[in-house]
Amino acid sequence: MGDSAAMCKIFYMYYPKLCLYAESLVQNKEEAEDIAQEALAQLWHHRLKFAGLNQENISAYLFTVVKHDCYDYHKHEQVKRAKKQEIINLIPESNDSVESAFIYLEVLSRIYAEIKNLPPHLSEIVRMSFIEGLTTEQISEHLRITPNNVRVQKARALEKLRNALLKQNLLSPALIYLVFSEIFYK
């Protein structure tokens, strides 16, 4: 595999996770994307040095670079705010290590992948209701199917979702209202 092909694979594997990690630290999606791009660019630029490294080292590197860049971003923002004499916000100091954040995101993407791997029409409905938090009405409007149809599909999707975690969450008190009230009571 050439360098570019390998980089492509790494990019697709890490970009969303790095963005999410950066977003959790800088609370700004656009900035988070820039930081993720920059970290991956660093990896690309230093690829000769990384030649012998395994995936574990690469992820540690990428997440560490992102963390540093996020801190730099905060420092920079503080200086800007200080100049404007605004109140200086403290950097949101997360107690979680890079490793914890990484493991969390790994599991999160597995869940995401699971939703994606449902049959397309079911995946879409779970996405809309679970990930985007849309109501049955909004989904039915969007997909141009009847609200009743949406409910049926949702129930089918839940059956299919073998991920107990997801099921558990969908069935949790917080979401019973969102999902099941619609399925059973409307």
Added chain:
Amino acid sequence: MQPVENNISEIIYRYLQEDNLSEEERSALDRWLAAAEDHQNVLSKLRDTAGLQRDLMKLSFFEERVDDAWDRFRKERMVKVHLLKTIWFRSAAAVIILFGIGTYLWIQTQDSASVSAGRRSALVGSNISPGKSGAVLTLSDGKRMVLDSLTNGIIAAQNGAQVVLKKGLLAYDPDGQRPKETMYNTMSTPKGRQFQLILPDGSKVWLNAASSIKYPTIFTGSERVVEMDGEAYFEIARNPKVPFKVKANKTEVEVLGTGFNVNGYNNEEAFTTTLIEGSVKINANKRSVILKPGQQAQTLANTEIHVVNGADINQVMAWKNGYFDFNNTDLRMMMRQLERWYDIQVVYEGAVPDVIFKGKMDRGVQLSDVVRFLKLFGIKARLEERVLIISGK
């Protein structure tokens, strides 16, 4: 056994799915959870429904953008030149451009010069290449020698010193004899070349492109005097008994032990001396000023010496450290630097675009890449032979 981190997300995932974990997996999970205080947080975060939903939503947002992001990455980051993000407006007339070219390049060039050089030349074709190491040495008898970074060894014996060339650096090793008269050598760099020199007293000089320095083959007498024009950075060997003086244009820099940069290009607005460390005294137009580290003295023709505090040292030293620093540089200033490094001539057709640049560029970037990025920012630039034509609107 695989390293735990590789495995642990898989185990946690299956644990949350209520899959039956093997005993080994179960104990691996327990061990991992106990290994650090924050590991337990991973599980609680995954069980927090609202938080999980929020994060899944965000993840999906980024997942959906990955194709575009990859496209952008491939185009902007995987070529030698890459841009930083912002273009913004300073006033209606002046666009400020962020023109950043990664520092990675020079790191890479240093690390693997041969590899990247090979790749680069395969890619470039008819490109105008950036400058490199090289100079011309004029000996005291007028004989001229071309210096490059490939030759090594003693290249001449000059009046009291052996002239040694090693890896892009010319050094004078005094041979212990005391010559009767002082003889001078001159090192000069054409456009597109820079070189390093160690003077007979051990002082180091970095000579930028289109510059020259004249010095004795051995320092005798009560002071060490060199003459230069163009731009050079000096690190002077301390010797309080024999002061070091740099003469350039009508300015004299008297060194009191130190590192400093002298920019005396004729086509630059001011003659500047920037002190990095130590102390220097500037004598010009019958006035004199002593600089402190971080200060810059600017001498304009026949005016008094203007001292700037807190000079941008990184910018002043950029050329010596292998890159251009275009922060707060206007187009003309930038082009003067490109002319000297790429050995080109810049011609303006119509008004000169009123832009200020931001960012850094590696000195190893091909000119065609520079032109490409100028265009990307709406500056009409084209290359005809070795002439870069910038046309206003």
